[in-house]
Amino acid sequence: MEQVILIRFSEIHLKGKNKGYFLKLLYTNIKTALKEYKKVITPIQNRVVVSDYDVDDEDMIIREIKKVFGVYSVSVASVIPSTIEDITDFCAKLDISGSFKVDCNRADKTFPIKSNQMAADMGGVILDHCPNAYVDVRKPETVVHIDIRENGKTYIFDKIIYTYGGMPLGEYRDGLLLLSGGIDSPVAGFQMAKRGLRQDILHFDSYPYTSPQAREKVISLAKQIKNYIGCRYMYIVSMSKLQEEFHLHCKEEYAITLLRRAMIKVATILCERYNYKTIITGESLGQVASQTIESITVTNSMAGNYPILRPLISFNKDEIIKVAQEINTYETSILPYEDCCTVFLPQNPVIKPKIKIAEIEETHIPLSELIQKAIDEIIVIEL
Numbered sequence: 001m002e003q004v005i006l007i008r009f010s011e012i013h014l015k016g017k018n019k020g021y022f023l024k025l026l027y028t029n030i031k032t033a034l035k036e037y038k039k040v041i042t043p044i045q046n047r048v049v050v051s052d053y054d055v056d057d058e059d060m061i062i063r064e065i066k067k068v069f070g071v072y073s074v075s076v077a078s079v080i081p082s083t084i085e086d087i088t089d090f091c092a093k094l095d096i097s098g099s100f101k102v103d104c105n106r107a108d109k110t111f112p113i114k115s116n117q118m119a120a121d122m123g124g125v126i127l128d129h130c131p132n133a134y135v136d137v138r139k140p141e142t143v144v145h146i147d148i149r150e151n152g153k154t155y156i157f158d159k160i161i162y163t164y165g166g167m168p169l170g171e172y173r174d175g176l177l178l179l180s181g182g183i184d185s186p187v188a189g190f191q192m193a194k195r196g197l198r199q200d201i202l203h204f205d206s207y208p209y210t211s212p213q214a215r216e217k218v219i220s221l222a223k224q225i226k227n228y229i230g231c232r233y234m235y236i237v238s239m240s241k242l243q244e245e246f247h248l249h250c251k252e253e254y255a256i257t258l259l260r261r262a263m264i265k266v267a268t269i270l271c272e273r274y275n276y277k278t279i280i281t282g283e284s285l286g287q288v289a290s291q292t293i294e295s296i297t298v299t300n301s302m303a304g305n306y307p308i309l310r311p312l313i314s315f316n317k318d319e320i321i322k323v324a325q326e327i328n329t330y331e332t333s334i335l336p337y338e339d340c341c342t343v344f345l346p347q348n349p350v351i352k353p354k355i356k357i358a359e360i361e362e363t364h365i366p367l368s369e370l371i372q373k374a375i376d377e378i379i380v381i382e383l
């Protein structure tokens with residue numbers, strides 16, 4: 001009996017004329033996710049079928065498919081020809097005890113028996129052959145799903161594994177994710193990827209004030225989220241010189257505000273240079289002093305025409321941690337290495353900064369020159 005993995009899609013059916021484009025994207029993304037495995041991938045109407053794989057790889061293949069956004073659910077299914085005899089034979093051989101129901105989906109409208117009737121008939125066949133089985137349509141222990149597809153094949157399975165849904169990652173790396181070593185930013189990247197935004201990564205460190213281990217930690221975080229966000233490049237820019245200058249010549253309570261403005265400025269310059277269309281951060285309203293509406297306003301004003309997406313703005317910390325654990329970044333994120341934001345930390349960071357004051361402070365140092373110098377020394381890592 002042929003065993004396959006049946007993949008269903010999420011919102012793509014809503015995309016009207018663009019449906020074909022999204023399906024192609026999804027198909028390509030599934031192929032990429034499974035490139036390491038022996039398998040055959042076949043698109044059929046409203047499903048993708050993975051067949052001819054090593055059974056030993058099945059769990060790993062499902063795990064990889066779960067990372068592909070736009071996939072709604074997967075099932076391991078047996079495949080038989082769509083004839084009443086074949087389906088009846090199959091159901092007669094099932095070994096079911098306890099409560100069950102049959103659920104039939106007749107996608108192939110040429111199949112002669114309607115789905116409700118088919119479910120009732122096959123329920124009868126199972127009852128005839130399984131003395132310990134009984135029907136419970138409300139809370140059955142086993143559901144026998146019979147999916148009669150348009151390709152003349154019927155897929156029968158008992159489990160549906162739900163995945164993240166969302167939209168397939170786009171072809172182009174349109175987003176630039178500001179990744180720190182913290183818990184939030186990897187989750188922010190994940191959340192935007194779920195809506196189809198492919199991203200590369202920008203990290204700021206403050207070497208030698210921050211350690212090589214701190215950098216390694218962020219590189220491993222980048223590798224952990226790579227398959228989700230579809231990134232290729234990670235940029236590392238050192239803020240040490242800028243931070244020294246802020247520390248020496250600017251109001252202490254504005255140190256973080258000025259640093260964050262400089263980060264956004266660097267990000268917009270890289271957006272222009274490499275053609276990213278948006279910047280993503282892990283900010284969450286009210287979490288720390290730099291995440292008040294006033295702080296966000298003052299950093300935003302450095303972004304020019306680039307939108308800054310903050311998918312976690314309404315998340316509570318425990319909600320963020322839950323996702324971090326789910327995508328396996330949490331354990332790395334809590335490793336205790338310093339971040340550039342913790343270097344030259346002011347005693348009392350300003351909670352309601354003003355754009356005017358930030359702009360005046362910036363005139364105390366050669367800001368553009370320092371930013372240009374930091375960018376000239378950029379490190380680019382291919383992940």
Ligand code: ATP
Pocket residue numbers: 177178179180181182183184185186202203204205280281282283287288290291339340341
């Ligand atoms: P995280 O847990 O993501 O570090 P946080 O709660 O520590 O967030 P902040 O330090 O204020 O909050 O940072 C807010 C956002 O700014 C981060 O989520 C990230 O997107 C960006 N950011 C902060 N520090 C860095 C850094 N060193 N490199 C790149 N981006 C950073």
Ligand code: MG
Pocket residue numbers: 180181182339341
């Ligand atoms: Mg941080």
